[in-house]
Amino acid sequence: MTRYYKEYDHHLVALDCIIFGFDEGELKLLLLKRKFEPAQGEWSLMGGFLGKSESLDEAASRILNQLTGLTNIYMKQLFAFGDIERDPGARTISIAYYALIKIDENDRKLAETHGAEWISISKLPGLIFDHSIMVEKALEALRRRTSREPIGFELLPVKFTLPQLQSLYESICGEQLDKRNFRKQILETGLLVKLDEKDKESSKKGAFLYKFDHKKYNSYVEKGFLFQLKVKSGQIIKENNGILLDKSA
Amino acid sequence: MTRYYKEYDHHLVALDCIIFGFDEGELKLLLLKRKFEPAQGEWSLMGGFLGKSESLDEAASRILNQLTGLTNIYMKQLFAFGDIERDPGARTISIAYYALIKIDENDRKLAETHGAEWISISKLPGLIFDHSIMVEKALEALRRRTSREPIGFELLPVKFTLPQLQSLYESICGEQLDKRNFRKQILETGLLVKLDEKDKESSKKGAFLYKFDHKKYNSYVEKGFLFQLKVKSGQIIKENNGILLDKSA
């Protein structure tokens, strides 16, 4: 490769992964205790450094794979963090990615060997550096994206029940949803396939299992159709479909 | 600063700015003809390299300032581009920012000395490297953000008319809007202050000038109120307030 730009500074580029999972009705993050200095022993996100011959997406996937053994995971770039003092170890640019995974016993064991743990969003410990800010930002991004794309299914088993799905959406948006309205809305999309099987884990009656119709969804996306769910972030106090509601004035 | 991580690769980190303006009823980008190799003479975004002692935001602001002389500009990080071959000059990570500026004669002259030109979104030339992808992504981000935040005002003079504002929103979302509905919606926010002055540039009758009430907006933001305008991206064929509209099935 030809070489221009020789005179400019070069930088360490890190990747940090915010790994979301859903388990026991709670949204969780896969966190680990850092095994090297600086900040050894403290809670952090899984991270690593960018190599010369890998793209950002490739590096992020590699790092996720090291921790979970998983490939082909839903992963999106979140944001680049570049404050000078963000990492006391050295001036490092960190590009954060978030991943959505289906928590599973196998992955769980592999993660454990790295000293990683699934921790509920509502019980997060303090994290090193700017990792808590990354998590906050990832949650906002997850909420926003959930309302535009059917990504919830990335966090559930292939077969899931409607009560599970509703509980997931409730965890993401931090708000109770009406069962009838939720079911009506989600079934109207035509993107769920009802199976002839029930899951009896959580009730005597049992709830029918469904699966997400990825093929149909992709064909809709190509046609320009749009998935849209009203998912409010926990921050919103009062909202209107118009612009801004000003009942007080 | 202590030094850990010594053994990892270091990378060139660039910043590229997608600079939006609004003029003559059109959304425009400030582009320039590249003055150095590789790809000398081709159209590109304004860019530069990250220095050792500046944050990403600082570097992006510096680069914008070099071209326009402006400071305190609305600027947001867009995305980090890191494909290995994206810049034939060297392996470079580029972090793209987009900026919204009020086009003004002074800036226009400074920009010209750099060989920069304001070019309408609808007449963009091919750009070097992945810059066209950056622009496409920036437009999507602008559309999305416009529907959640009142950022249109960053592109207009401090005093503006409602027809101007409507025309801006139409340019951003690529769609005609109904005059009465638009005015109703935007005035209901209570965020516009009507002035006792008219602008007679574009009609004999003249249109009243307004200004945006930043102070009131900030107080709303603190209270958690939300600005929301229905701005559709040009890509969306058919949309519904529910989830996905499936009238065809």
Next chain:
DNA sequence: ACTTTAAGTGTAAGATATACACTTGTAAAA
């Protein structure tokens, strides 16, 4: 005085979101 041009204004109908309570199926306990 007449013409031209864009600014400015209100309402009714249709679509969408929301609120709400009882029945069903099954397992476990009595």
Next chain:
DNA sequence: TTTTACAAGTGTATATCTTACACTTAAAGT
């Protein structure tokens, strides 16, 4: 075997929001 307990599953009416739509007004130029 009957009863109890528990979550799954189902429909409608009202309120709210979005949309479509046409005439009047002000001022400059002829």
